Amino acid sequence: MTHRVRIADSDHAFDVEEGESVIDAALRAGLMLPYSCRSGTCGTCMGDIVEGSITYPDGLPAAIDSEQDSNGKALFCQARPASDLVIRVNEVHDAGDIRPRRLPARVERMEECAADVRRLFLKLPRDKRLPFLAGQYIDFLLRGGQRRSFSLANAPHDDELLELHIRHLPGGVFSGYVFNEMREGALLRFEGPLGNFFLREDSDRPMILMGGGTGFGPIKGIVEHALYTGVERPMHIYWGARAWPDLYLDHLPREWAAQHPQISYTPVLSEPAESDGWKGATGFVHQQVVKDYPELGDFDIYMSGPPPMINAARTAFADAGLPPDRLYYDSFEAAP
Numbered sequence: 298m299t300h301r302v303r304i305a306d307s308d309h310a311f312d313v314e315e316g317e318s319v320i321d322a323a324l325r326a327g328l329m330l331p332y333s334c335r336s337g338t339c340g341t342c343m344g345d346i347v348e349g350s351i352t353y354p355d356g357l358p359a360a361i362d363s364e365q366d367s368n369g370k371a372l373f374c375q376a377r378p379a380s381d382l383v384i385r386v387n388e389v390h391d392a393g394d395i396r397p398r399r400l401p402a403r404v405e406r407m408e409e410c411a412a413d414v415r416r417l418f419l420k421l422p423r424d425k426r427l428p429f430l431a432g433q434y435i436d437f438l439l440r441g442g443q444r445r446s447f448s449l450a451n452a453p454h455d456d457e458l459l460e461l462h463i464r465h466l467p468g469g470v471f472s473g474y475v476f477n478e479m480r481e482g483a484l485l486r487f488e489g490p491l492g493n494f495f496l497r498e499d500s501d502r503p504m505i506l507m508g509g510g511t512g513f514g515p516i517k518g519i520v521e522h523a524l525y526t527g528v529e530r531p532m533h534i535y536w537g538a539r540a541w542p543d544l545y546l547d548h549l550p551r552e553w554a555a556q557h558p559q560i561s562y563t564p565v566l567s568e569p570a571e572s573d574g575w576k577g578a579t580g581f582v583h584q585q586v587v588k589d590y591p592e593l594g595d596f597d598i599y600m601s602g603p604p605p606m607i608n609a610a611r612t613a614f615a616d617a618g619l620p621p622d623r624l625y626y627d628s629f630e631a632a633p
């Protein structure tokens with residue numbers, strides 16, 4: 298049965314098909330509601346039910362508690378309408394014109410940049426380009442309906458090839474294929490662009506951009522876009538990793554910082570090996586940010602990385618005075 302969902306204080310409404318989540322239906326309708334993980338673990342898609350009721354097919358998701366649930370909050374990436382709904386969410390207007398599409402892409406080239414990280418460059422069919430905002434991601438469509446999400450690491454203006462940074466996960470369905478079997482010329486299918494992690498260009502506040510591991514990928518896309526469009530706001534890039542080889546493109550932010558006075562770069566290692574001879578910052582990357590900037594009230598912060606880093610940083614940054622609506626993040630669960 299189809300249900301109608303209307304967004305309060307907006308002209309927007311859309312239909313949700315049986316079994317479809319509110320977010321999936323909104324995307325299908327060309328509307329961009331906030332979301333990141335689409336698996337119920339990050340909380341980005343939380344909003345209010347003003348009228349009507351919802352169900353969750355697999356029980357209450359991890360990122361909402363029973364008190365929030367009974368107070369009318371909902372995670373729209375998991376919620377299925379049980380009636381017509383009126384909901385309250387902050388629509389992402391900037392990305393609203395970009396509809397995700399399903400496209401084939403050919404692997405143009407692969408670059409080994411660490412023992413367990415590859416850069417993948419994809420070419421779309423002739424005459425096809427992917428409109429996207431710097432920092433968004435795509436989902437590879439695998440057999441059996443499985444999907445694997447990866448952020449775009451190139452900037453939209455530099456879109457002849459799509460760039461992705463893939464970490465090899467032991468037993469990983471997609472990363473195992475990339476590292477063990479895939480050859481240049483292989484054909485992949487994906488859906489995208491997805492997500493609302495992208496540069497807000499209407500702000501003039503200084504930015505902190507923090508990546509954990511391959512979370513550096515979308516940060517790279519955002520910085521390259523900012524440089525291309527002439528953004529002169531201060532940008533302090535932090536890149537957290539375990540050991541020095543995990544900073545697989547360390548030279549790049551160093552070059553940006555050397556060439557652009559508005560850019561600073563701080564790499565942070567949590568477990569540097571003795572052989573690294575590391576003299577830089579150590580510890581967790583978000584702790585280094587707060588050490589450098591105990592007062593975050595004047596900043597916009599963009600961060601991308603695994604959920605433990607994101608969750609720890611959200612709390613630490615809020616404690617340092619960062620207003621929640623100035624924190625933009627991409628929380629990616631590493632699915633095997």
Ligand code: FES
Pocket residue numbers: 331332333334335336337338339340341342343360372373374375
């Ligand atoms: Fe819904 Fe992450 S919890 S997008």
